[in-house]
Amino acid sequence: MSEKQLGNGQQLILSEELYLKISKLVEKLTTSTGAEYIVFCEVNGYPVTHFGDIKEVDLPTISSLAAGNFSATAQMASMLGENDSFKYLFHEGEEQNLYISNVGFNFLLIVVFRVEVALGMVRIYTKKAIASLGEILENANQEEKESKEFLDLEFKTLLSEELSRSLKL
Amino acid sequence: MFINHALQEINLKIVYYGPGLSGKTSNLEFIYKHLDPKIRSELITLNTKEERTLYFDFMQLELGQIQGKKPKFNLYTVPGQVYYRFSRKVILKGVDGVVFVADSQKSRMGENLDSLLDLEKNLIETGCTLQDFPWVIQYNKRDLPEIETIEKLQSRLNFFGAPFYKGVATKGHEVLSTLQGVIEQVIQKIVI
Ligand SMILES: Nc1nc2c(ncn2[C@@H]2O[C@H](COP(=O)(O)OP(=O)(O)OP(=O)(O)O)[C@@H](O)[C@H]2O)c(=O)[nH]1
Numbered sequence: 001m002s003e004k005q006l007g008n009g010q011q012l013i014l015s016e017e018l019y020l021k022i023s024k025l026v027e028k029l030t031t032s033t034g035a036e037y038i039v040f041c042e043v044n045g046y047p048v049t050h051f052g053d054i055k056e057v058d059l060p061t062i063s064s065l066a067a068g069n070f071s072a073t074a075q076m077a078s079m080l081g082e083n084d085s086f087k088y089l090f091h092e093g094e095e096q097n098l099y100i101s102n103v104g105f106n107f108l109l110i111v112v113f114r115v116e117v118a119l120g121m122v123r124i125y126t127k128k129a130i131a132s133l134g135e136i137l138e139n140a141n142q143e144e145k146e147s148k149e150f151l152d153l154e155f156k157t158l159l160s161e162e163l164s165r166s167l168k169l
Numbered sequence: 170m171f172i173n174h175a176l177q178e179i180n181l182k183i184v185y186y187g188p189g190l191s192g193k194t195s196n197l198e199f200i201y202k203h204l205d206p207k208i209r210s211e212l213i214t215l216n217t218k219e220e221r222t223l224y225f226d227f228m229q230l231e232l233g234q235i236q237g238k239k240p241k242f243n244l245y246t247v248p249g250q251v252y253y254r255f256s257r258k259v260i261l262k263g264v265d266g267v268v269f270v271a272d273s274q275k276s277r278m279g280e281n282l283d284s285l286l287d288l289e290k291n292l293i294e295t296g297c298t299l300q301d302f303p304w305v306i307q308y309n310k311r312d313l314p315e316i317e318t319i320e321k322l323q324s325r326l327n328f329f330g331a332p333f334y335k336g337v338a339t340k341g342h343e344v345l346s347t348l349q350g351v352i353e354q355v356i357q358k359i360v361i
């Protein structure tokens with residue numbers, strides 16, 4: 001997988017090897033910052049991997065809201081004539097803080113930490129982690145498998161049946 | 170589309186598009202109420218004070234395993250009001266399939282067309298076009314009195330022959346078949 005921005009209808013495939021490397025880094029970052037939890041998600045809001053104290057049910061909603069927030073801000077940045085989006089978003093709460101940063105073009109890192117944890121420290125560790133994640137994504141070998149190998153006609157038939165069942169049509 | 174090989178997950182994005190008040194949010198609300206909570210997330214709605222969509226609605230649908238793979242569908246609505254065109258652009262990013270929810274009322278033909286052209290324009294900016302993109306049309310509000318005939322709607326709006334549905338979103342008519350229809354269009358495009 002190469003690090004380039006994807007357009008509509010294009011596919012991004014994350015290999016198992018990459019997933020494991022990223023998961024390890026996310027775990028390490030959570031422990032070293034003492035964050036409540038960290039979510040690594042795709043830029044359209046699909047959760048990829050996470051660590052720490054987050055409920056499974058909150059993953060898709062947190063990720064989609066963070067993605068919506070980030071892309072709205074990116075749009076503002078471009079209106080202001082910034083070449084890149086803002087480097088990160090930071091929201092300060094009474095008990096918890098939220099830090100969102102992009103990782104390359106295609107991913108986001110969401111860090112939730114308690115107010116007792118110093119923002120400066122979170123930023124330093126996170127910045128380092130983002131650099132490492134960026135390197136991992138950049139150097140990933142280009143064995144880009146076609147999604148057709150992943151999904152075939154039989155899958156389509158089975159999916160239709162499953163849909164009819166789940167939607168109770 | 171995003172595939173996570175390690176977890177065998179396939180993530181797809183489906184966007185409900187259409188003019189203001191056509192019933193996009195009502196579609197998602199019905200899906201949310203009707204589905205088993207085990208296979209859907211919470212419904213997120215970012216509304217104005219007047220209950221109009223301000224940024225987007227969101228809900229995830231997660232089907233059971235198929236050939237060991239886990240398909241997940243992220244459903245979004247856009248705000249239909251003309252004023253929010255930049256938000257629509259942002260929501261369309263990374264879209265894999267579209268449900269165009271048209272308002273069947275005679276008085277809304279112009280708004281339907283404008284919204285469809287707005288959709289086409291936004292898609293073209295991302296390198297796609299409706300002609301070869303997975304999408305379906307739902308002619309909604311079929312329960313109201315002053316509505317256009319399906320033939321007229323078809324000839325004015327459905328210029329690429331997309332699958333179409335006759336909906337009453339508030340009562341759930343054709344809401345689920347519309348959803349199934351768009352998902353099948355999306356998968357069709359991928360496997361062929
Ligand atoms: N009679 C009737 N009313 C409907 C139907 N679908 C939606 N409505 C009503 O139309 C109004 C607008 O519906 P929404 O679902 O909020 O419309 P929307 O497309 O999300 O509107 P925006 O968020 O502004 O773009 C609500 O009052 C709904 O109850 C329908 O099929 N029949």
Ligand SMILES: [Mg+2]
Nearest residue numbers: 193194221222
């Ligand atoms: Mg709405």
